[in-house]
Amino acid sequence: GENVEQHPSTLSVQEGDSAVIKCTYSDSASNYFPWYKQELGKRPQLIIDIRSNVGEKKDQRIAVTLNKTAKHFSLHITETQPEDSAVYFCAASNSHGSSNTCKLIFGQGTTLQVKP
């Protein structure tokens, strides 16, 4: 079945440094790749997403890259701040508009700690 592998499971960086989280997916038909941030005790929230027809997307300090050939995508956070500390989840789905089916499969999560 579909599978999404996420690495590393934990990441500790110094404030101001960059953080990179990587994911690989198994279903070559996957076409939508969102990233969610979950702060302690709270619900996951979308921070950025990318579709299969795009190789890179950037939103301020956050960027995501996608390599469809290798079936992997990455989240890049630059100039990290203590408030970036959270669990980050990548996900992949093979969404079918005509059938209104979307099975979003999440990675295992990366706990990011940004030290002041």
Next chain:
Amino acid sequence: DSGVTQTPKHLITATGQRVTLRCSPRSGDLSVYWYQQSLDQGLQFLIQYYNGEERAKGNILERFSAQQFPDLHSELNLSSLELGDSALYFCASSVNSNTGELFFGEGSRLTVL
């Protein structure tokens, strides 16, 4: 506030029991998704409904069932509960199913003793 409402927020019950978790999606959202998040684990996809019909199924146990009602709210029924069912159960909704952001509720934390 995501606009997705889940009840109850916390639930403690015993093994063998049955519980029902309720979810009201954002106004206008037709799709509802259920996810299970166990301790130190990711978000496991359980099931998706679109406008009252089941659309996708994940690793949902046979002891679990769900439905989406005409008013679009959804219920997740968990029966013959086991200790391992203790988890945070999230409901999420989206406008449609083929694209876009999932809006998660605050979750229902189930503890099975």
